Amino acid sequence: xxxxxxxxxxxxxxxxxxxxxxxxxxxxxxxxxxxxxxxxxxxxxxxxxxxxxxxxxxxxxxxxxxxxxxxxxxxxxxxxxxxxxxxxxxxxxxxxxxxxxxxxxxxxxxxxxxxxxxxxxxxxxxxxxxxxxxxxxxxxxxxxxxxxxxxxxxxxxxxxxxxxxxxxxxxxxxxxxxxxxxxxxxxxxxxxxxxxxxxxxxxxxxxxxxxxxxxxxxxxxxxxxxxxxxxxxxxxxxxxxxxxxxxxxxxxxxxxxxxxxxx
Numbered sequence: 649x650x651x652x653x654x655x656x657x658x659x660x661x662x663x664x665x666x667x668x669x670x671x672x673x674x675x676x677x678x679x680x681x682x683x684x685x686x687x688x689x690x691x692x693x694x695x696x697x698x699x700x701x702x703x704x705x706x707x708x709x710x711x712x713x714x715x716x717x718x719x720x721x722x723x724x725x726x727x728x729x730x731x732x733x734x735x736x737x738x739x740x741x742x743x744x745x746x747x748x749x750x751x752x753x754x755x756x757x758x759x760x761x762x763x764x765x766x767x768x769x770x771x772x773x774x775x776x777x778x779x780x781x782x783x784x785x786x787x788x789x790x791x792x793x794x795x796x797x798x799x800x801x802x803x804x805x806x807x808x809x810x811x812x813x814x815x816x817x818x819x820x821x822x823x824x825x826x827x828x829x830x831x832x833x834x835x836x837x838x839x840x841x842x843x844x845x846x847x848x849x850x851x852x853x854x855x856x857x858x859x860x861x862x863x864x865x866x867x868x869x870x871x872x873x874x875x876x877x878x879x880x881x882x883x884x885x886x887x888x889x890x891x892x893x894x895x896x897x898x899x900x901x902x903x904x905x906x907x908x909x910x911x
Contacts, residue, residue, distance in 0.1 A: 688838075690840075703841075704844065704845070704848075707837050707841045707844070708845050710836050710837060711832070711833060711836060711837065711842065711845050714832055714836055717781075717828050717831070718829065718833065718836060720782075720825075720828075720889060720893050721781075721825045721826070721829035721832065722829055722845070722846065723889055724788065724821070724822070724825040725825050725826055725829060725846065725850060726849045726850050727853065727882060727885050728821065728822045729822075729850040729851075729854060730853030730854050730856065731795070731857060731878055731882050733854040733858060734854075734857045734858055734878055735795060735875070735878060736758055736761065737858065738861065738871065738875050739754065739757055739758050739811070740755065740758065741754075741871055742754075742871055742872075742875060743757045745871055746799070746871075747802070747807055757807065757811055760808055760811040760815070761811045761812070761814060761815040762815060763812060763815065764811065764813060764816035765816070765818055766819065767819065768815065768816035768817060768819025768821075769820065769823045772784065772819065772820040772823040772824055773823055776823070778831060780824075781825060781827060781828040782828075782893065784824045784825070785886065785889070785890050786890075787817050787820055787821040788821050788883075788885075788886030788889075788890075789886050790817050791814065791818050791882055792879045792883025792884070793879065793883060794813055794814045794817060794879070795875065795879030795882055795883075796879030796880055796883065797810075797876075798811070798814060798875070798879075799871070799876050799879075800872060800876070829846060830843075833845070833846070861878075864877075
């Protein structure tokens with residue numbers, strides 16, 4: 649088999665994977681056509697670039713300044729997605745360096761995290777009411793502790809359930825926080841502006857954390873310590889948010905009481 653045949657053999661699975669991904673996006677686009685109209689009419693958004701940037705800056709500041717859930721939930725989701733993206737990248741190298749797996753096997757290990765996230769998100773969506781969303785904050789501490797301990801696992805038999813547990817705890821934590829963020833975002837801004845602010849901050853968090861991860865790797869910090877440090881960062885961040893949020897739970901519960909089940 650010559651080089652062209654080998655290249656074609658690699659290209660075919662990659663093309664199939666990309667087509668499958670595009671198919672999922674197309675399905676999501678088709679499903680959203682069935683979402684009923686809310687009946688809410690918003691004023692026309694600005695069209696000039698300067699006005700758009702000014703409007704976004706005001707919206708971003710408004711959500712970060714909201715003391716009744718907006719700032720907390722935005723902080724939690726931003727921390728989760730930044731740390732989660734960094735962990736997913738680190739897992740690939742960890743699987744090879746520590747567990748002795750091949751690259752494709754490391755990708756399967758990533759998939760176990762995703763399975764855990766889906767399971768945790770489903771349980772949270774079924775059992776956690778919106779006005780009880782702050783009760784999941786201790787899960788953030790558990791997530792940080794799991795991320796701290798998991799890199800020291802050297803057996804695949806223990807690594808698989810550990811990765812599933814990391815994903816499940818993260819999914820159970822982020823769904824109520826995301827619901828709270830959307831609840832406050834609609835009240836303060838609008839649905840579209842809230843999602844835009846959320847997406848901007850979460851993707852900025854991913855960019856910054858991945859940049860810090862790459863920098864620390866370039867400086868020669870061992871991978872296990874990098875992953876454990878990420879867990880310490882998540883644990884400390886959630887702990888600070890919990891301390892700052894103390895005393896506001898009753899006010900938040902009164903604000904969102906009757907909001908129904910998250911999901």
